[in-house]
Amino acid sequence: MSGAWRITVAEGVGELIFDNPDSDVNVLTSTHLASLDRTLDELSERKDLRALIVTSAKERIFIAGADIREIEGITTPKDATDKAEQGKAIFKKLEDLPYPTVCVINGACLGGGYELALACDRRVASFSTAIKIGLPEVNLGILPGFGGSIRLPRLVGLLKGLPLILAGKMVTPEEALKNGMVDRLFPEKTLKTDALAYAVSLKGKGRSPRKKDLSTAFLEDTPVGRAIVYDKARKDVMKRTKGHYPAPLEIIRLVSRTYGRSGAGVYRLESEHFARLGTTEVSKNLIKVFFLSEKYKKHRWTDTPVKTDGVRRCGVVGAGVMGGGIAQLVSAKGLPVRVKDINDKALAGALAEAHKINQGALKRRRIKRHQLEGRMSLISTTLDDSGMGTSDMIIEAVVEDLGIKQKVFKGLSEITGPDTVLASNTSSLPVTRMAEVCRHPERVVGLHFFNPVDRMPLVEVIRAERTSPETIERTVLFARRLGKTVILTEDRPGFLVNRLLLPYLNEAAYLLQEGMPCTTIDRIAENFGLPMGPIELADQVGIDVGYKVAHILQEAFGERMKVASILEEVKKAGLLGKKSGKGFYIHDGKKRTPNPEVKTGSGSRTSAEDALKRMVYIMINEAARCLEEKVVDSAATVDIGMIMGTGFPPHRGGLLRYADSIGALPILKDLERLAKDVDAKRFEPAKLLVELARTGRGFHS
């Protein structure tokens, strides 16, 4: 009984077929590995074979990887080492088969799947766009542990192999052919027959060494050269991760100890390094976040039978930076988009913004020149309502002023049919109030993009009082078509992300006002793992924008959201942040120095630990209130929202996952202390938190 693995033989060439009987997907569970082990024992005895191809019976999936649940279940370093050793022992048997082996990649070939492919003598793939090839383990906080960390650099060379593992990059068949990860590409239709012919044509198991130019030879084959490569890689990783992620550094360490060496020892080293990562909290959190983000890509927010967004033309009202960014995003999906504003200067600005984003993509070679022209040709502009009436989805992105927004919505509702979704990109105003003035208010919804629109992966879809489930579903599907992860929130001030983020920024402002230097505050947040400190973020967002939202929240929630006076002072002084060159910092290109014009206190005695608690716990506390008020449905939604919407460090698992790792009781104690020492209102514990502390439960349990 070999379970998921089958052997067939025709004309002396064997085919080893992987077909997981329990699922549409091929995944290497330990059961499947064990049965592969037995199958390989059988194959090694076959004297009648002159070659073997390894295939998948699943359409467009080769092997999606090892079973991530099993990786998540690893608890001890020994457990980790054993698992890695077992896997690579099996792949070693594949490698050692006495006849040439060819791996036939017909779809996703990732992680353990590609490590299996690497244990074959050759790899072929089809031209299918469904194919993605790579070793993405680093994204889960681990390293390839079935020999991939050794075999990939050996196959393609250090200069190409190391970055592939470090970035966890998944490549197309064409890229894989170019960098040597596969040897041949064939048409999808004839992949198997072409692979068979290729396997028969192979003279033996070996391959001739790669040709290298002089500089590659120096960097890969001399100790000095390699030292340069590792040093550069380490610096790049530190710059990118600020040292929060152990996996990439561990990978560099491993490769530096194994590249250029042979023998069983190097594989043993791989298992040891794997074990160091397999049990880390960072890895466990990254795996949780991975499952979370997969879930939210498909999560159904309503149970309506709506299957498509029904959007063939899109309108955008308001040609600011957001409007331009949204227009770019929509046009990039091949949809015509009409942008309306009240003057040509604004319209030209929106086009310039969209052009800038495309130009950036062109520079990074994500798109070609003709794609830029095609996208831009889909964006048209207007000063009147022409073209709006035939739009299926209109996104309002005018200034944050309820009166103006209501006027816009009223106008739009009168020129459009009941099936046109009217969405507001407001960051903090009540969508229900905009719906009130509309004909058919059930098609009015919030669709909150984050700045910069093309980069930020999250949107909040906001359910106003009368929004219909169909409208929500269509909006969710539309946002997903634009490549975004969606969370659904109720129509409460600040929705989810801004309601949590603003208290954090505000608290940072209080710390600054009390005399803690802005660089210190930012460093504390960055050390925690946030991509940017709060003061720098305030400057990026724009002090006036931040102030406006903070003020709306203060009005809605009273004393506990009281805006720090320093924010108002800075805004009044006209220091608006990066866009005006001066805010809390003075910005000079990419450099920034604290702005002496900002009057702060001096000699703050707050410790770094307390400063961090004040900034993070205030978010946790507010998140607890959001759950009490059912602004969002679950702690998981808070976590995905904060990771995707604010860059809350994924290795912490999300805001409430982080809270759970500390425990409600210690957080409650700190909040009570801060309420006494700092501010009674701002740190007054939320009921839910008190309840969790009393019962000893977590947000997620």
Place this chain on the structure above:
Amino acid sequence: MAPKIAVVEGVRTPFIKAWTVFDHLSAQRLGAMCVTELVQRTGIDTERVDEVILGCVGQPIDAANVARVVSLMAGLPKSKRAYTVNRNCASGFEAVTSAVEKILAGQDEVVIAGGTESMSNAPLVFSKEAAGLFMKLQKARTFGERLSVVAQFRPKHFTPQAALQLALTDPTCGLNMGQTAEVVAKKFAISRQRQDAFALESHRRVIASRAKLREEIMTVHVPPKYAQSVSDDNGVREGLTPEQLAKLKPVFDRRTGTVTAGNSSQITDGACALLLMPEDKAKALGYAVLGTIAAYDYVGLEPSEMGLGPAFVIERLLRRTGIPLKEIGLFEINEAFAAQVLACVEALASKGFAQTNFPGRQAVGEIDPALLNVNGGGIALGHPVGVSGSRLILTCLREMKRRNVRRGLVSLCIGGGQGGAVLLERE
């Protein structure tokens, strides 16, 4: 009875002097902007649009069948058809009349027809001899071979010719368009003063009609910087004086000529798009149409007198339709050259011209100058060759609506010796 084919709506870019504001905009980009705008303004479901037909004389070298490129760039479904037409200066007519033919033949029902032209982007071409050397150089493998090819190059090989200059020259009679205008001017004794006065009036009328013309023009925010937004044609000169015009030297015949840059049409970039469909179809879709294409015609004539094309074709069109000239309320004759328009008007009114050319027929009639090119013409606006025909139809239909005129006649002279005319009607 054959259905009437309606022009539902139309839009054009501003007409922009070549090598100025639209210098970096390709013909395909201009065309795509225009078609996108037309689709948005009319709200037409692009699934209904069967075909895009565009006139273009200087086909962009990087966009073969530019109409297809435009159609896809503007987001029309890939399953739809598109082709490009070239009847030289009447390509913009040809696009529209081809659309009418396609619709009447039952091949298409809804068509976007128009034209696009970037005269700024007309290439420079190397001589055949130079091109041969460049090819040899590319094929050369050794240093010695390369050296021997390089040694054959002469300075003249590095002097490319402007494709635009070549395109504006008639290869059968050897004259360029300006020289044909001189031929006509001499034949009809159209003086320099009359030509300049006509040119001045063209500028005056465009300036007076700015607001009206804006109705047919879309605003273009100019890529890639988007620092400029243009809503007006920029060839027209404010404050132009007769003295300024009089100072200009004749371009095509330095000694005895009368045709100058000032009384000729300008070299221009632009695009225009019209939405056509059977009138009853338009009504069923709820459109108030601009008007219908009642009839059209093309004729051939002596290439060196191509400027007289409108005189010949108008005679033929009116004869065939049986409509007398006086029943036409509005005229557009493309202003390729002032001399040629004036000559056409004279010819149509002339008994002698009729006797010579249309034996047994009376003179066609007098065109009231007050009804001719009432919003100015190519001398002030420019003449993007593949586009002008569509522009004339659009401008005339909009003016017919303003004046509530039943019939309008638009006509063009065509390089190579042809004339084209389209009869427009409103209910």
